Amino acid sequence: MIRCPTDAVDASLKGAAIRSITRLLIAVYLIEAGLLLVVAPLTGMWWQSNFFVDLVPSLRPLMETTIVRGVVMAAGVVTAFTGVSDLRDVIFGRVAPRRPANSRQTPDA
Secondary structure: OOOOHHHHHHHHHHHHHHHHHHHHHHHHHHHHHHHHHHHHHHOHHHHHOOHHHHHOHHHHHHHOOHHHHHHHHHHHHHHHHHHHHHHHHHHHOOOOOOOOOOOOOOOOO
């Protein structure tokens, strides 16, 4: 089969498009999960009807403390911030440099 130099360019453009779409989907997921973790402790219905609390009833007093709610909300803020940061990088085209697959680092002996 005869290869054309533009075949490699087409393959690299497809790979870049797939990487961009994947990063976009991950960013949207992180934002959504972060917002859910921020909102869930504030609503009584979601927070009180928890599968793990129903499974282990001794967790109920712990889950009702404001410290646990605050920790979950803080994790949500960090997750959402990470998603927004990654979304910003996707939109403005900041891409981490890729290492070729055949250049594996070997431990120094």
